[in-house]
Amino acid sequence: GLPARVRIHEVGARDGLQNEKTAVPTAVKAEFIRRLAGAGLTTIEATSFVHPKWVPQLADAEELFPQVSDLPGVALPVLVPNRRGLDRALALGAGRVAVFASATESFARANLNRTLDESLAVFEPVVRQAKDQGVHVRGYVSMCFGDPWEGAVPAYQVARVCTALRDMGCDELSLGDTIGVATAGQVRELLALLNDRGVPTEMIGVHFHDTYGQALANTLAALQHGVTTVDASAGGLGGCPYAKSATGNLATEDLVWMLHGLGIATGVDLGRLTATSVWMAEQLGRPSPSRTVRALSHK
Ligand code: HMG
Ligand code: MG
Numbered sequence: 001g002l003p004a005r006v007r008i009h010e011v012g013a014r015d016g017l018q019n020e021k022t023a024v025p026t027a028v029k030a031e032f033i034r035r036l037a038g039a040g041l042t043t044i045e046a047t048s049f050v051h052p053k054w055v056p057q058l059a060d061a062e063e064l065f066p067q068v069s070d071l072p073g074v075a076l077p078v079l080v081p082n083r084r085g086l087d088r089a090l091a092l093g094a095g096r097v098a099v100f101a102s103a104t105e106s107f108a109r110a111n112l113n114r115t116l117d118e119s120l121a122v123f124e125p126v127v128r129q130a131k132d133q134g135v136h137v138r139g140y141v142s143m144c145f146g147d148p149w150e151g152a153v154p155a156y157q158v159a160r161v162c163t164a165l166r167d168m169g170c171d172e173l174s175l176g177d178t179i180g181v182a183t184a185g186q187v188r189e190l191l192a193l194l195n196d197r198g199v200p201t202e203m204i205g206v207h208f209h210d211t212y213g214q215a216l217a218n219t220l221a222a223l224q225h226g227v228t229t230v231d232a233s234a235g236g237l238g239g240c241p242y243a244k245s246a247t248g249n250l251a252t253e254d255l256v257w258m259l260h261g262l263g264i265a266t267g268v269d270l271g272r273l274t275a276t277s278v279w280m281a282e283q284l285g286r287p288s289p290s291r292t293v294r295a296l297s298h299k
Contacts, residue, residue, distance in 0.1 A: 002223050005265040007043060008252060009174070009205060009231045010036055012280075014045040014079060015249055016237025018057050020284065026060045028283050030067040035279065036234060037074045039272035041252075045098070048079035049088040065092045077138060081112060086126045090133060097130050098138035098174075099123040101165060103158040106149035107142055107178070120164050127168040136172075139165035140207070144175045144190060145182035155186075155193045162199050172203050174231055177218065179246045180211025184221035191225045205229035208250045210236060210289075215250035216258055223264075230255060235277030235288035251290030253277060270296070 013033050017024055029047075036044050046068060052059035061078070069076060069092065077096035080086045089097050101119055102108040108116040123139075130137050143150075144158045162173055175190065187206070195201060206222045206229070208215035219230055236251030256268050274296045281288045288294065 002262060002264060003226070003228045005228065006223070006259055007229045008041060008255065008266055008268065009077075009207075009229055010041045010044045010234060010252060011207070011231050011249055012036065012233035012235065012237045012252070014047055014058070015231075016233045016235070018048065018055050019238055019246075019248075020057055022284075023057060024283065026063050026067070029060070029064050032234075032276070032280055032283075033068045033076075034071065035276040036273070037071045039276055040266070040268040041273075042073060042267065043075045043077065046076040046078055048081075049085035050079060050081050062088070062092065065089075065094070069093060075136075077136070079140075080126060080130075082122050083126055083129075086130060090130075090135070094135065096136040096138070097126075098140055099126055099165070099170070100140040100142065101161050102142045103153050103161050104143045104147040104150050106147055110149075111142065116161070120161070120168075123165070124168050127165075127170060131169045137170045138172050138174055138205075139168075139170035140174045140176055141165070142176040142178045145177045145186050146179060148179055155190045158190055159193050159197045159199070162194055163197050166199055166203070170203075172205055172229065173199065174205040174207045174229075176207040177209055177215075180209035180215065182208065182218050183212075183214055184217050187218045187221040188225060191222065191227070201226040202228075205231060207231035209238065209246050209248065210250050210254075211247045216254060219250065219255065220258070234273060235280055235293055236290040237280070237284075237288075248289055251277075251288070251292060253290050253292035253296070257292045 047061040080097045232252040232255045233249035234252045236248040238248035
C-alpha cells in the first residue's frame with residue numbers, strides 16, 4: 001500500500017537556484033525560503049557551502065543562511081562537499097548537512113574534481129565530524145540511473161556508493177536521477193537491490209529531475225516500494241551546472257497534486273505554494289515549467 005504521509009524535501013532554493021544564469025539577490029532567496037515555509041514545507045534545503053567559483057549562484061551562503069535560520073519548525077539542510085564546507089556550515093550553526101557523491105566516475109570528476117573513491121575518502125571524516133557534533137547527515141548519490149558520459153548506470157554500481165555512505169554514518173540517502181532519464185522499472189530494481197544489500201527503505205529518499213516527464217511515475221513506483229521522503233523543487237526550478245542535460249527537479253506542486261489526490265498528507269498548502277512559485281517566476285523573469293503551477297494560476 002501507499003504511505004499515509006510523505007515528507008517533502010524542498011530543494012528549489014538550492015538545486016533550483018544553483019542553476020540560474022542570473023544572480024538572484026540574497027534578499028529574494030530569503031523571501032523565497034520564508035514563503036516556502038509559509039506554504040507548509042518543513043525541510044527546505046537552503047544553500048551550498050561549495051567553492052564560490054564552482055557555483056557562483058550560491059556564493060552568498062554566509063549572508064543567506066542567518067537570514068532564514070530562525071524559521072520555527074523548519075529544518076534547513078545545506079550541501080557541504082568537504083571539510084571546508086562543513087566548517088563553514090557549522091560556524092553558522094547548521095543542524096543538517098548533505099554530502100554529495102556520484103554513482104559514476106565521470107560525474108565525480110566533473111562535479112567534485114575527484115575520482116569516486118577520492119570523493120568518498122573526503123566525505124568520510126566530514127560525516128564523522130558532523131555526526132560527532134549531533135548534525136544530521138544526508139548522503140546524495142547522483143547519476144543513479146543514467147549518466148551523460150557513461151550512459152545507463154548499473155544498479156550494483158549505485159549500491160556500492162550507497163552502502164559506503166551508510167557505513168560512514170549517513171542518516172539518510174537521496175537517490176539522484178540527475179539528468180532525469182530513469183523509468184519506473186529501474187526505480188523498483190534499484191530499491192529492491194538496496195534492500196538486499198542491507199539499506200533499509202526508511203533511510204532512502206528519491207530525487208528525480210523531470211527531463212523526460214517521468215518524475216511522477218518514478219515517484220509513485222518509489223512510494224509503492226515504501227519510500228516516504230521525496231525531493232522536489234517549487235515551480236520545477238533546477239538542474240545541475242556540471243551536468244548539461246539536467247533540467248529542473250520534479251515540481252513540488254506536481255508532487256503535491258498527486259499526493260493529495262491519493263489521500264497522502266504532506267502538510268503543504270498548494271495554493272500558497274503555487275503563489276510562491278508564481279512570485280519566484282516573476283523574480284526570474286520566466287514562467288514556471290510546472291504543469292500544476294500553470295493550471296492553478298490560470299484559473
Ligand atoms: P577543488 O578545486 O578540487 O578544491 O574543488 P580543492 O580542495 O583543491 O581546494 C582549492 C581551493 O578551494 C582552496 O583554496 C580551498 O580552500 C578552496 P586555496 O587554498 O587555493 O585558497 N575550497 C573551498 N572554498 C570554499 N568552500 C569550500 C571549499 N573547498 C575548497 N567548500 C570542490 C573541489 C569540491 C571544492 C569543488 O569541486 C566544488 O565546490 N564542487 C561543487 C559542485 C556543486 O556544487 N555541484 C552542484 C551540487 S550537486 C547536485 O546538484 C546534484 C544533486 O542535486 C543530486 C542529483 O540531482 O543528482 C545533489
Ligand atoms: Mg539535483
